Amino acid sequence: MASDVAEGGFNIQxxxxxxxxxxxxxxxxxxxxxxxxxxxxxxAILAATLLLIVGTRRRAIVPTxxxxxxxxxxxxxxxxxxxxxxTAGLKYFPYILTLFTFVLAxxxxxxxxxxFTTTSQAAITVTLALTVFLSVTIIGIIKNGPxxxxxxxxxxxxxxxxxxxxVIEIISYFVRPVSHSIRLMGNxxxxxxxxKVFAGFAGALGVFAVFPVLAIMGVLALExxxxxxxxxxxxxxxxxxxxxxLHPGGH
Amino acid sequence: xAVTGDLVQMGAxxxxxxxxxxxxxxxxxxxxxxxxxxxGALRNPSAAAGQTATxxxxxxxxxxxxxxSFLIALLLMYAQ
Numbered sequence: 001m002a003s004d005v006a007e008g009g010f011n012i013q014x015x016x017x018x019x020x021x022x023x024x025x026x027x028x029x030x031x032x033x034x035x036x037x038x039x040x041x042x043x044a045i046l047a048a049t050l051l052l053i054v055g056t057r058r059r060a061i062v063p064t065x066x067x068x069x070x071x072x073x074x075x076x077x078x079x080x081x082x083x084x085x086x087t088a089g090l091k092y093f094p095y096i097l098t099l100f101t102f103v104l105a106x107x108x109x110x111x112x113x114x115x116f117t118t119t120s121q122a123a124i125t126v127t128l129a130l131t132v133f134l135s136v137t138i139i140g141i142i143k144n145g146p147x148x149x150x151x152x153x154x155x156x157x158x159x160x161x162x163x164x165x166x167v168i169e170i171i172s173y174f175v176r177p178v179s180h181s182i183r184l185m186g187n188x189x190x191x192x193x194x195x196k197v198f199a200g201f202a203g204a205l206g207v208f209a210v211f212p213v214l215a216i217m218g219v220l221a222l223e224x225x226x227x228x229x230x231x232x233x234x235x236x237x238x239x240x241x242x243x244x245x246l247h248p249g250g251h
Numbered sequence: 252x253a254v255t256g257d258l259v260q261m262g263a264x265x266x267x268x269x270x271x272x273x274x275x276x277x278x279x280x281x282x283x284x285x286x287x288x289x290x291g292a293l294r295n296p297s298a299a300a301g302q303t304a305t306x307x308x309x310x311x312x313x314x315x316x317x318x319x320s321f322l323i324a325l326l327l328m329y330a331q
Contacts, residue, residue, distance in 0.1 A: 080304070183311060183318055187314075233308070236304060237308070
């Protein structure tokens with residue numbers, strides 16, 4: 001809609017890359033239709049699984065490249081969970097590691113030209129964030145019973161302020177899945193749209209296209225960092241939310 | 252009918268542009284977080300490593316606000 005204006009006879013649509021299409025032609029989308037999104041999501045799951053399985057199969061003392069990368073991811077997430085949640089949180093470490101590797105694989109695979117960024121779809125990130133939200137709430141209620149409500153009732157604040165804070169805490173608790181999912185989706189979508197906009201400049205400029213191409217290289221380098229940081233942020237926020245379920249009220 | 256459609260579209264596009272000013276707020280917020288982290292880290296470098304995670308969480312929260320305004324802009328442009 002916004003890109004009706006053709007610039008220099010070369011029209012590029014920054015949002016076109018996020019359109020979900022069926023893989024084998026046709027236009028109807030059912031829940032079972034294989035689309036470009038399911039394809040790249042499958043590749044991301046396969047890549048994450050293969051990295052960890054192949055990497056830890058031989059367990060050599062002098063690690064190969066694959067093994068050391070798998071070990072770095074494992075120990076990185078393990079230390080993150082242990083630092084924030086303590087030993088009680090290590091029970092949920094596999095879940096956090098799964099989330100981290102999947103989001104990281106999906107983010108990085110989205111940087112490959114002509115690929116599809118799975119995590120730029122709200123359907124994916126909202127599913128991940130809602131799963132985190134529900135599991136945190138359910139684990140918190142099962143483990144602590146009514147003491148879970150201490151998350152909203154802050155003991156360290158003055159008594160008169162506590163009801164006000166409780167309202168704010170309840171609102172922020174239920175906004176969590178929204179911000180958790182929109183952050184990942186927005187970052188991925190914004191970065192890729194920026195690259196496409198610069199690509200549109202390159203098409204319109206002719207000989208001077210070298211400058212937008214240089215800019216694209218810069219943005220792409222930034223996107224590699226963003227892909228990692230967003231996976232890290234997604235995982236560490238999950239850990240922090242999980243902390244509420246494990247130690248309610250203990251900040 | 253065509254005129255009203257154009258007016259609505261114009262309003263939506265202007266609104267999308269206005270919504271993007273919210274990203275400036277996120278930029279200020281992120282700059283504040285990282286700047287304060289750096290000034291603290293240069294005073295006491297030995298404590299810096301332990302606070303990197305906190306810095307990234309702060310960045311993530313500040314950034315979320317900018318992402319929200321970006322989302323509003325997208326909704327105005329594409330989801331009328």
